Amino acid sequence: MSPRTNENATPDAEKATPDESTVGATPDENTVRAVPDEDTVRAVPGEDTAPVGTVGTGEDTAGVAETADERVAAVRRLSQSQRRWRAAQLGFCAAALAVAMTAGAVVLGALRDGATTPAVAAVSNGVSPQLLASGDLDASILSLQTHLRTQPKDFGGWATLGLAYVEQARTKGDPSRYPQAQEALNRSLRLRPDYDPALAGRAALAAARHDFADALKYADLALKQNPYSERALSSRIDALVELGRYDEASKAADLADSRRPGVPVFTRYAYVHELRGDVKTARRVLQQALATATSRGDISYVTTALGQLAWSQGEYKSALTYYARALAADDSYLPALEGRARTQAALGDRAAAIEGMEQVVQRYPLPQPLVELGELYEDRGGAGDAQKARDQYTLVNAWISLAHAYGVNADLDTALAAADHGDHKAALQAARAEWARRHTVHTADALGWALHVSGHDAQALPYARRATATGYRNASFLYHLGVIEQATGHTDKARTALKAALDLNPGFSPLGARKARTALAAAQ
Secondary structure, three states, rough: OOOOOOOOOOOOOOOOOOOOOOOOOOOOOOOOEEEOOOOOOOOOOOOOOOOOOOOOOOOHHHHHHHHHHHHHHHHHHHOOOOOOOHHHHHHHHHHHHEEEEHOOOOOOOOOOOOOOOOOOOOOOOOOOHHOOOOOHHHHHHHHHHHEEEEEEEEHHHHHHHHHHHHHHHHHHHHOOOOHHHHHHHHHHHHHHOHHHHHHHHHHHHHHHHHOOHHHHHHHHHHHHHHOOOOOHHHHHHHHHHOOOOOHHHHHHHHHHHOOOOOOOOOOOOHHHHHHHOOOHHHHHHHHHHHHOOOHHHHHHHHHHHHHHHHHHOOOHHHHHHHHHHHHHHOOOOOHHHHHHHHHHOOOOHHHHHHHHHHHHHHOOOOOOHHHHHHHHHHHHHOOOOOHHHHHHHHHHHHHHHHHHHOOOOOOOHHHHHHHHOHHHHHHHHHHHHHHHHOOHHHHHHHHHHHHHHOHHHHHHHHHHHHHHHOOOOOOOHHHHHHEEEHHOOOOHHHHHHHHHHHOOOOOOOOHHHHHHHHHHHHHH
């Protein structure tokens, strides 16, 4: 869980108004529309192309969009070279990927901070806070765009629009929204320097792009203006966690809890404790968060977090109960659907797990569910399953390329996917690059594993040990440690780590758990 995500999307296209200046296009359109202001980011094109955008500074991003187009086109060409049934399957997934990247969708689930829409500290007269609390983020964005066409100097409206774009990008896995978000937030700050909602928005944008140093910088700037900004307090915790500065993150969580207690802070507070192996406190805090949750989005988010925590500890029946509660609040909430499928796989119900993960990937084709579905196909091992699995891994590469094109650092995704299902050299290069930026338990695990699969076990061991040093109870980390201990001749330590992984979460991965059992038997 690094970090827990609450991104959700439906396949419904974003509805654009007929005004030519409105941002957003339906999947059937191949035109680009923009808010009629020279400083505004242009919108995304139709389903069959990658996003194209320009910012008010005059920077032309068409080149990277063309590169992204070529990547997606390569995925589709691959499908055309294979048997018809497989081409249809991959083509459908590629289309879903394109929709997730370029078309709007109605957001029904909660976001990572436990809210269904951006938490905006201040909104100008022309923009209603209730509009953004309605849960229909796309409709809110269209209304904001309409407002800003008549009130282009509304700094509050621009900040709100920027935050909305950030959340729209995160909830749909659509990195094309990030340049739009950046331009809207910059516009707000040009109109009113040091405006804390815009600074907090820049922090959220940087975190979404995995630029955690900038996220910390902007969160601190926002808090200088408004020490009680919930978004800035939350982003500061996120940034410190993702930079591996866990002691400071713990203090930041305590401070945020004293200033703005609530679901966004509670969930982060719980995660800080979980990273230190204090599962009991993490669960208690999440249950406290659930007790304060009132909206469907909050309930779905927190119960899904409880489900993820239960699954990670091998408590599968409890996990299913939490996921059922999340889906009772919102039956389309994708993180809960994904978690339920993962738990079904751990319980041995492979058919249900594959069916559920296929539904997730069709609507939410991002790296983690794509890899999980590929591994489920590999584990099933039926006719054509090996190729189906490879198709999922190919789509991971397509997503990573599109993410890079829009300023998202996807090195950790690359390292994790490529180490087990791709180019080991690329995995090691990406893992080293990520480690150079931040020293977390997740980057230590990724680098250790990439070194191992590349044949550098002696170098891998210190990183694998560091990944488990905080007490974080993660079966995958323990499995990696056990394999590397075994490869370096530490048989007793290998046996201890592998047994701990399987005792903790015996179904942590369809393929990894099986390999862990094999390795443990060899270490006896």
